[in-house]
Amino acid sequence: xxxxxxxxxxxxxxxxxxxxxxxxxxxxxxxxxxxxxxxxxxxxxxxxxxxxxxxxxxxxxxxxxxxxxxxxxxxxxxxxxxxxxxxxxxxxxxxxxxxxxxxxxxxxxxxxxxxxxxxxxxxxxxxxxxxxxxxxxxxxxxxxxxxxxxxxxxxxxxxxxxxxxxx
Amino acid sequence: xxxxxxxxxxxxxxxxxxxxxxxxxxxxxxxxxxxxxxxxxxxxxxxxxxxxxxxxxxxxxxxxxxxxxxxxxxxxxxxxxxxxxxxxxxxxxxxxxxxxxxxxxxxxxxxxxxxxxxxxxxxxxxxxxxxxxxxxxxxxxxxxxxxxxxxxxx
Numbered sequence: 001x002x003x004x005x006x007x008x009x010x011x012x013x014x015x016x017x018x019x020x021x022x023x024x025x026x027x028x029x030x031x032x033x034x035x036x037x038x039x040x041x042x043x044x045x046x047x048x049x050x051x052x053x054x055x056x057x058x059x060x061x062x063x064x065x066x067x068x069x070x071x072x073x074x075x076x077x078x079x080x081x082x083x084x085x086x087x088x089x090x091x092x093x094x095x096x097x098x099x100x101x102x103x104x105x106x107x108x109x110x111x112x113x114x115x116x117x118x119x120x121x122x123x124x125x126x127x128x129x130x131x132x133x134x135x136x137x138x139x140x141x142x143x144x145x146x147x148x149x150x151x152x153x154x155x156x157x158x159x160x161x162x163x164x165x166x167x
Numbered sequence: 168x169x170x171x172x173x174x175x176x177x178x179x180x181x182x183x184x185x186x187x188x189x190x191x192x193x194x195x196x197x198x199x200x201x202x203x204x205x206x207x208x209x210x211x212x213x214x215x216x217x218x219x220x221x222x223x224x225x226x227x228x229x230x231x232x233x234x235x236x237x238x239x240x241x242x243x244x245x246x247x248x249x250x251x252x253x254x255x256x257x258x259x260x261x262x263x264x265x266x267x268x269x270x271x272x273x274x275x276x277x278x279x280x281x282x283x284x285x286x287x288x289x290x291x292x293x294x295x296x297x298x299x300x301x302x303x304x305x306x307x308x309x310x311x312x313x314x315x316x317x318x319x320x321x
Binding site: 068070081083102104105106107108123124125126141 | 177181184185220221222223224225226295299303310313314
């Protein structure tokens with residue numbers, strides 16, 4: 001009979017190894033999904049996200065231009081195609097995209113649309129006016145600047161995210 | 168503003184600014200003209216939604232005024248004028264009617280407000296991009312018309 005000492009792996013060692021191995025797998029099976037949940041927001045942000053391709057950088061000028069874009073929106077029980085507009089211009093290296101929604105009551109403003117007020121955004125409803133950078137002009141109804149879109153440029157294409165208040 | 172609770176809340180609050188009603192006029196028939204009736208409904212809905220988006224802060228898009236195609240033009244005009252009287256009584260200074268039904272041209276003079284008649288454009292055969300271009304081109308033509316009405320009435 002061969003004594004236990006001649007074995008390369010003793011019975012006790014074999015049991016320890018297998019138990020550690022199986023236990024390790026079980027622990028990993030429990031911990032990994034939890035870790036995944038914990039870092040999930042980080043992984044999400046890495047994806048393309050909610051940005052929409054709107055224009056080519058080469059189309060931009062120093063004058064704000066109107067760009068329409070649309071995306072799908074799920075609202076309770078139906079999906080609808082939403083069209084939005086942005087006034088985009090480039091000044092130096094900076095690309096600025098402004099929301100056309102008047103901060104007074106939500107009409108759509110237009111650039112350089114009134115002969116009396118050149119180089120301003122003009123609201124046809126109640127005569128609200130804004131500077132090129134979206135700042136509201138005092139004495140007109142709006143009380144805050146036009147909202148600004150989140151801008152991202154990738155491979156010469158301008159992507160827009162959500163419009164956020166400037167103040 | 169649209170005819171939904173959310174918008175109506177701001178309408179009540181900002182009433183003095185929202186002095187214009189946009190009323191779509193839609194003919195209904197179940198006979199041979201049913202396809203045309205549906206096309207008008209679709210087209211006018213798109214145009215009035217777009218106009219509402221453009222003039223949200225001054226315009227209230229009310230539920231469409233519907234009538235049977237067979238209804239006599241004088242009778243439906245009378246009914247429409249009742250709507251108008253009610254809206255004016257409640258402080259609506261301007262009313263804009265929008266339709267694709269050319270019958271209304273006959274009653275235009277006696278309506279007393281702005282009637283916008285748009286020839287029906289068959290949007291159903293166009294792809295998304297082209298459709299958007301056509302509609303935004305039409306809207307561009309309508310904007311000065313409406314601003315002119317505001318200027319004239321004051």
